[in-house]
Amino acid sequence: MDSKYAVLGKENNKKNSNGIKVKRIKLCVENPSKLNGNHVAIQQVADQRDIKETFVEDLRETRKSLPVYAVRNRLLEEIKKNNTMILIGETGSGKTTQVPQLIHEQRLEGSGSIAVTQPRRVAAITLAMRVAAEMNTEIGSIVGYCVRFEDVTSVRTKVKYLTDGMMLREAVADPLLKRYSFIILDEAHERTVNTDVLFGIVKLAQKERNEKKLLPLKVIIMSATMDVDSFKNYYDECPVIYLEGRAHPVTIYHTKMKHEDYQYAALCTIFQLHTTSPANHDFLVFLTGQEEIETLMSNIKQIAKESSGPLIRVCPLYAGLPAAKQLQVWKKTPPGMRKIVLATNIAEASVTIPQIKCVIDTGFVKERTWCTSTGAERLRVGPCSQAAAWQRAGRAGRTARGAAYRLYTETDFGARKPHNVPEIVRCPLASTILLLIASGFEPLTFPLIDPPPEESVKASLLLLKELGAIENEANPKLTVLGKKMTAFPIDPKYAKILLSAPEFDCLDEALSLVAVLSSENVFHMPIHKREEALKVKQKFVSTLGDHITLLNVFKAFCKAPLKKQWCKENYLNHKNLSYAFDVRQQLLAICQRLNMTVTSCGAALDQLLKCLLSGLFTNCAWLRSVVGGARYATGSGAAAGLHPAGVLHSLRPAPPALLYTELLHTRRPYLVTVSVIQPQWLHQVAPDYARRCRATRTCPESIFKPTDT
C-alpha cells in the first residue's frame, strides 16, 4: 500500500506511559435540595450517561503528568499579569481541567468565581465531575455545572462549568457578569454562534467593569490550534501561550492521485488496509451523512464475505442513530475481529472512540448554509477545512501511535481554507439578536470577530419587528411582547406561538408542539424496515398535516407507560421525544411564571393551526403547479416541493395553501413539516405581513377574501 501514498510525518510529543493505577470512585450529591436551580437531576443524568461511577486513574499522579502541570508557575504568573490571554493547547494538555484548579488553589478569584464555558452540555457535566473528583469534593459544592434543565451549583461554587448558551442567558440578567472574576471560554476554535457572541460580551464587560472600578474581570480564551492572529487582534494584542499536547504521533498519508468518487476510494482504502493491518487495529472513516454511511456499510459487508483478512464488525455512527445503536461503537470486539466505524463529523469533536489506530478521511463534510432573502437553508456536501482534517487525523492518536489516510492529494489539502467558516456568518440570527437587545447591546455595532453579512442582520431585525418583538428596526427597543419572548429559550417564532396561544385557547397543545419542533426528528426510519415503519406511522397521521401528526405522536408518547419499549415498537426516537418532554416542562414553567392560562382547544385543531401561523406567518406557501408533483411558492418567492417524508406528500388534491416549518434545500428545495391552512387566515393573523405580501405579489389575492370556512 505504500506505493499509493506519500508520507507526511507529523510527529507529536513523546508518549507518556507511567504505570497508572486504576481505582473506582463514586460521585454523589450531599443534599440536592439545598442546591439552587429548579431541578437538581444529578442522579438522572448519571443514569442517562453511565457516569454515576467512573473509572479514574490515580488522580494526583495523572495531574502531575499533564503538560500544563509542568508549566504551572509560569502560567500563573501570566494569569496574574494579564487581564486577557489566549491559551493554545492540544487535546490532552489538561488545560480545561487544570487551569481553573490552579487559579482556585491560589485563590486568585477572590470574592468572585471562575466560569468555564463549553459548547456542549455533556462536556460541561463530565468536566465538572472530573474536576470535583480531582479536588476531592462533592459535585455541586466548590465545583459545579450549569446546563439546560440542570443547575448543579450552590452559593459555595467557585469553579463552574457551563454551556456557552447558559452563559449568554446569564448575560441577559447581568451583562457585566459581576459574579465572576474569571471567565474562561473553552473550545474557542469551534467558533459557535454562542462563543462568538460571548467573546464580545466579556470584552465589553471587562472594559466597563474597569471604567466603573468594579471587581476586575480576567478572561482566558482556550483553544486547540486556531486562527491566533484574528483573536490576538480582537483582544488588543494580548499574550498567547502555547501548551504541549499529549497526543500520540499520527502519520499522515495523502493520495498521489485525485479521486473522482470518494466513497469508492474509501471502500478501496478500507480493504487495502484491512488485508495488511493487524486485526486489533480499529478504523474510523469520516463520511458526510446517514445515507452514505448505510450504503458503504452494506458494501463493506458484501465484500467482506469474499475478502481475506480478519473478521469485521461495521459500526455506523451519526447523530440521528438511536442511542442504543450508537453504543455498539464503544463495545470491544473479540480478539481477531476488526472494528470499522463509519461516522459523520459527530466523531470529529463531540464523541471520542478509543482504540482507533487508523483514520480514513474522505475530506468531505455536509454543511448548512442560510439564504437571507428566502429564508431557505441548504445542506451541501463540500470539502472540509484544513483544521477539520487535522482534527480528524488526531482521532487516530488518542491511545497510541496511529495513521491517517486522506483520500485527497497534498496539493488539494493545501488549497483548502485553513479554518471552518464561523457559524455566525452563515446562520439565521433572530434569536441571537433578540438576546443581544435584551442584554442592552446595540446589535448593529456589537463587536464581533467576524461580523455576519449586513443583509443577514437586517433580515433578522425585520423578522423581529414583524413578530412584534421590537418597535422598529433602526432603533431596536424591546416591546412588552419582545421582553416576554426573551424569557423562552427557543426560536423567537416559537416564543411568539406560545405567547399567542392563550388567545386561541390552545396553550396546552402549543406547548407540546413547540417542544417537539424544538427537538430533532422523532421518526426513525431504518433503511431495511422502512415499509414497516411507515405502516406504524399511519396510526398517528392527520390529514391536516405534519404538525398535528407530531402532536398525536407526542400525546401518545406521554401516555405510554413503558416509553423506551413503546418507541422501539413504533419506530420513534426515544432520546428526541424525551428531550421534547423535558423542553415542554421547562416551557410550561415559564408560561406559568408569566401568568398564562393553560387551556386546550380539544378537537378545534383549526385554533392550533392559526396559533402556529401567528409565529410562522412568514412561512406560508401557495400552490403553483401540480404537474410532476405539487410545486409551491413561498412568501419570499422561493419555489419548493413537499418533502417526501411529510404526510401531505401523497395527499390529493394538493392543498392550495400551506404553513411550513422549514425550507430546506438538499437534493432539491423542500418544504419540511407542513400543515394545511385556509388562505384567509394569513390576513386575519398577520395583517401587516399579508399587506406586504400583496404589495410584492408573493401571495394570491384570495387571502383577502372575507369568507372563511
Add this chain to the structure above:
DNA sequence: GAGCACTGC
C-alpha cells in the same frame, strides 16, 4: 421520493 453537527431560565 428522502436530513451534517451543536445548543438554550
